[in-house]
Amino acid sequence: MASVYGFIRRNWAIRNPPVVPKNENALKFGVFGAANITQSHPDVIVQCVAARSEKKAQEYAKKHGIPEVKKSYQDILDDPSISCVYIPLPNGLHYEWALRSLAAGKHVLLEKPSVSNATEAKALFFSPLLEETSDVTCTKLVLLEAFHFRFQPPWRAFMGHVDSENVERARATLAAPRVMFEKNDIRFQYALSGGCAMDPGTYPVACLRQVFGATTDTEGVVEDREPEECLSADLKMFPEPEGKTDSAFEAKFRFPGGGIGEVRSNLLTGMLEMEIPRVEVVHRPVVLSAEEAAAKVGGKKGKGKGLGDDEELVRTRKVVIENYLVGAVWHRIIVEDDFLLRKRGGESKEPIRKWTNKKVVKAYTWEEGKVEAMEGQPGEAHWLTYRHQLEQFVNRVRGTKGNGLWIDAKDSVNQSKAIDMVYEKAGVPLRPTSEFQL
Numbered sequence: 434m435a436s437v438y439g440f441i442r443r444n445w446a447i448r449n450p451p452v453v454p455k456n457e458n459a460l461k462f463g464v465f466g467a468a469n470i471t472q473s474h475p476d477v478i479v480q481c482v483a484a485r486s487e488k489k490a491q492e493y494a495k496k497h498g499i500p501e502v503k504k505s506y507q508d509i510l511d512d513p514s515i516s517c518v519y520i521p522l523p524n525g526l527h528y529e530w531a532l533r534s535l536a537a538g539k540h541v542l543l544e545k546p547s548v549s550n551a552t553e554a555k556a557l558f559f560s561p562l563l564e565e566t567s568d569v570t571c572t573k574l575v576l577l578e579a580f581h582f583r584f585q586p587p588w589r590a591f592m593g594h595v596d597s598e599n600v601e602r603a604r605a606t607l608a609a610p611r612v613m614f615e616k617n618d619i620r621f622q623y624a625l626s627g628g629c630a631m632d633p634g635t636y637p638v639a640c641l642r643q644v645f646g647a648t649t650d651t652e653g654v655v656e657d658r659e660p661e662e663c664l665s666a667d668l669k670m671f672p673e674p675e676g677k678t679d680s681a682f683e684a685k686f687r688f689p690g691g692g693i694g695e696v697r698s699n700l701l702t703g704m705l706e707m708e709i710p711r712v713e714v715v716h717r718p719v720v721l722s723a724e725e726a727a728a729k730v731g732g733k734k735g736k737g738k739g740l741g742d743d744e745e746l747v748r749t750r751k752v753v754i755e756n757y758l759v760g761a762v763w764h765r766i767i768v769e770d771d772f773l774l775r776k777r778g779g780e781s782k783e784p785i786r787k788w789t790n791k792k793v794v795k796a797y798t799w800e801e802g803k804v805e806a807m808e809g810q811p812g813e814a815h816w817l818t819y820r821h822q823l824e825q826f827v828n829r830v831r832g833t834k835g836n837g838l839w840i841d842a843k844d845s846v847n848q849s850k851a852i853d854m855v856y857e858k859a860g861v862p863l864r865p866t867s868e869f870q871l
């Protein structure tokens with residue numbers, strides 16, 4: 434019952450977020466196009482918007498309480514009081530407008546996927562413009578690919594149960610409902626860098642990269658376990674004239690150490706076929722250390738008989754997260770450990786005892802999810818992924834420490850490379866590279 438009450442209370446607050454008083458000198462954001470952005474950060478004011486149609490921009494500004502309407506995207510960039518821009522344009526325009534924005538000295542929150550392909554990603558994320566400083570905030574320019582789901586407690590709690598080095602196989606999915614899109618949606622257009630692998634499909638690919646230990650989120654990157662090869666890519670294509678655009682796909686990657694990751698995504702899912710965004714991770718059997726084993730079977734310090742000198746405890750873990758995309762609405766993390774107590778000496782030895790422990794974890798807040806090193810970090814149960822992401826974006830822009838979660842240049846370039854691998858394997862052209870030059 435308590436969880437039903439929690440669900441209602443949280444979702445009510447998500448739909449009716451508290452109005453937060455703004456800080457003096459809050460960062461002023463400009464938005465390109467009539468898109469949604471959360472206004473719930475005390476240090477963020479959405480100051481202006483521009484759309485191709487001024488009328489549309491006026492209506493949008495009125496609806497969202499945005500004080501100014503600019504005549505064009507460029508007018509936003511020409512306003513020296515604007516320090517940050519949010520770019521939710523079609524994918525094919527991200528490269529140009531992100532570069533223009535950085536050149537105008539703005540910090541950039543850039544919608545996913547960052548750009549059309551890895552060539553653009555390298556040029557953008559390693560642009561010398563990122564060495565420049567904002568005149569308003571006096572901090573180095575910030576560019577973030579808006580993979581919002583990675584900033585929320587449920588994702589981090591899930592990752593806390595994943596042992597990247599020992600992942601044997603993983604499967605990630607995201608289905609987008611067909612009813613969400615108009616007939617000529619930007620996602621269906623090759624010229625705008627549309628496609629399933631460029632839209633909902635970017636998420637499960639990003640999930641797999643995280644699970645297998647690709648570029649880490651936290652400061653002090655440890656190791657990059659990026660996909661080595663795309664083993665298979667089955668794409669379903671739109672009919673002509675959009676025959677180069679995928680409407681659904683399934684792909685399989687091999688990661689360092691031989692782990693296999695599979696993704697499945699569909700842009701045109703019927704309502705009856707809809708499924709919850711999900712990641713499932715199966716680990717290799719791992720022999721636990723003496724301390725870890727003692728925590729399970731007792732021993733000198735714990736209850737129970739303990740581990741004999743000639744025994745070892747093997748754990749095979751499966752972890753699942755359901756609704757990794759917007760966990761604040763609802764999510765579930767299932768951790769299932771199969772234990773095998775056996776004589777030392779490996780698989781050939783007879784099992785002494787076998788059992789399974791299963792638990793369901795919730796992480797609406799850092800504390801509830803017991804997310805390591807995050808206790809006391811800002812966050813409310815009703816904060817959407819976007820709000821968590823904005824928190825860290827603002828920290829970077831302000832030059833304040835934050836909780837360490839981030840998506841850096843190398844990470845975004847590698848994400849683009851992984852998407853390119855899918856198209857290359859399928860024998861489909863990569864999304865077109867922009868001809869824009871500053």
Ligand SMILES: NC(=O)C1=CN([C@@H]2O[C@H](COP(=O)(O)OP(=O)(O)OC[C@H]3O[C@@H](n4cnc5c(N)ncnc54)[C@H](OP(=O)(O)O)[C@@H]3O)[C@@H](O)[C@H]2O)C=CC1
Pocket residue numbers: 465466467468483484485486489520521522523524526544545546579581619631632
């Ligand atoms: N983080 C998230 O949860 C989500 C992220 N996205 C990402 O945001 C981006 C935009 O997606 P979405 O908001 O659904 O797209 P929409 O088609 O709803 O919006 C695209 C925006 O770009 C402007 N635009 C500028 N040039 C063009 C053009 N040539 N054709 C079409 N539109 C143009 C539009 O017009 P105007 O200037 O007239 O306003 C509009 O505001 C994508 O990169 C997508 O992947 C999308 C949905 C959710």
Ligand SMILES: O=C1OC[C@@H](O)[C@H](O)[C@H]1O
Pocket residue numbers: 608609610632633
């Ligand atoms: O970012 C997104 O999130 C959800 C998807 O269904 C959508 O197509 C995409 O743009």
